[in-house]
Amino acid sequence: MKQYLELCNRIIDEGTWIENERTGKRCLTVINADLVYNVEKNEFPLITTRKSFWKAAIAEMLGYIRGFDNAADFRKLGAKTWDANANENLAWLNNPHRKGEDDMGRVYGVQGRAWSKPDGGSIDQLKKIVDNLKKGVDDRGEILSFYNPGEFHMGCLRPCMHTHNFSLLGDTLYLNSFQRSCDVPLGLNFNQVQVFTLLVLIAQITGKKPGQAYHKIVNAHIYEDQLDLMRDVQLKREPFGPASLSINPDIKSLEDLETWVTMDDFEVSNYQHHDAIKYPFSV
Numbered sequence: 001m002k003q004y005l006e007l008c009n010r011i012i013d014e015g016t017w018i019e020n021e022r023t024g025k026r027c028l029t030v031i032n033a034d035l036v037y038n039v040e041k042n043e044f045p046l047i048t049t050r051k052s053f054w055k056a057a058i059a060e061m062l063g064y065i066r067g068f069d070n071a072a073d074f075r076k077l078g079a080k081t082w083d084a085n086a087n088e089n090l091a092w093l094n095n096p097h098r099k100g101e102d103d104m105g106r107v108y109g110v111q112g113r114a115w116s117k118p119d120g121g122s123i124d125q126l127k128k129i130v131d132n133l134k135k136g137v138d139d140r141g142e143i144l145s146f147y148n149p150g151e152f153h154m155g156c157l158r159p160c161m162h163t164h165n166f167s168l169l170g171d172t173l174y175l176n177s178f179q180r181s182c183d184v185p186l187g188l189n190f191n192q193v194q195v196f197t198l199l200v201l202i203a204q205i206t207g208k209k210p211g212q213a214y215h216k217i218v219n220a221h222i223y224e225d226q227l228d229l230m231r232d233v234q235l236k237r238e239p240f241g242p243a244s245l246s247i248n249p250d251i252k253s254l255e256d257l258e259t260w261v262t263m264d265d266f267e268v269s270n271y272q273h274h275d276a277i278k279y280p281f282s283v
């Protein structure tokens with residue numbers, strides 16, 4: 001929580017106003033933030049200075065793991081987060097690659113599970129990582145990358161958290177996650193939960209112990225219409241102590257994650273938080 005608050009304060013104290021063409025809004029912006037989550041000690045990085053909808057964040061990550069390309073599938077799992085990008089952005093609505101209502105195109109999980117090969121067929125990056133880690137193998141290239149510039153024109157948004165790099169030291173699993181662009185009031189609240197949960201899940205299904213997760217953010221911003229709420233409401237509140245996450249121990253394989261897992265398989269304890277804050281969302 002402390003590192004989140006420090007980043008928010010840093011943006012407010014040192015940020016530069018940048019005009020963003022895609023959304024037509026100005027963003028108060030800093031470059032480079034490094035967050036670390038202690039997954040080993042189960043210090044779940046939930047924001048406490050407002051209510052966090054952590055189940056939607058995990059649902060979104062599970063949708064990426066399943067390779068979803070449709071906002072309706074995310075909704076069924078419990079995340080409405082892709083509705084706007086799939087159905088309200090004019091550039092995407094006019095894109096000939098859009099397959100209709102709720103289609104997100106070739107984004108995130110599609111790249112993670114079915115990266116198209118130029119010579120035909122596709123690559124399942126996540127399955128390769130899980131298979132290797134289960135055997136105790138880290139080939140120093142255990143990388144799940146959603147960033148495929150050759151297919152940006154076929155998706156509604158370029159991935160923000162674009163790369164997850166796993167590493168094995170003995171039987172401890174580490175994760176470095178890279179994010180190019182971060183909406184700190186809304187997105188980061190979700191992304192922290194996702195990095196943490198991804199490491200816990202992959203450690204659990206490969207029989208490893210989770211260590212630390214390292215989260216690198218490049219462009220960290222607050223949109224102009226979010227600033228007052230962040231500065232005058234959220235940052236005035238006193239944070240509470242960390243919560244912890246528990247996951248159904250029956251989840252044992254990638255196939256389990258792909259087939260029967262729901263949000264009922266995740267529980268949070270000791271989550272003390274202030275009231276919800278409704279931040280504006282920019283499409």
Ligand SMILES: Nc1nc(=O)c2c([nH]1)NC[C@@H]1CN(c3ccc(C(=O)N[C@@H](CCC(=O)O)C(=O)O)cc3)CN21
Pocket residue numbers: 052053056079080081082085157183186187188189190277278279281282283
């Ligand atoms: N401008 C922008 N910011 C983002 O954070 C973002 C995007 N676009 N586009 C793609 C995804 C979608 N994400 C989202 C979308 C919506 C919420 C959101 O509205 N969260 C609310 C309520 C969540 C709920 O009720 O389930 C929140 O208070 O956290 C969060 C992350 C993160 N990403």
Ligand SMILES: O=c1ccn([C@H]2C[C@H](O)[C@@H](COP(=O)(O)O)O2)c(=O)[nH]1
Pocket residue numbers: 022157158160161181182183184186187188191
């Ligand atoms: O997981 C996510 C997904 C998206 N975001 C934010 C970051 C930006 O505010 C927008 C994406 O806009 P770009 O113009 O493509 O950078 O969505 C996030 O914080 N986390």
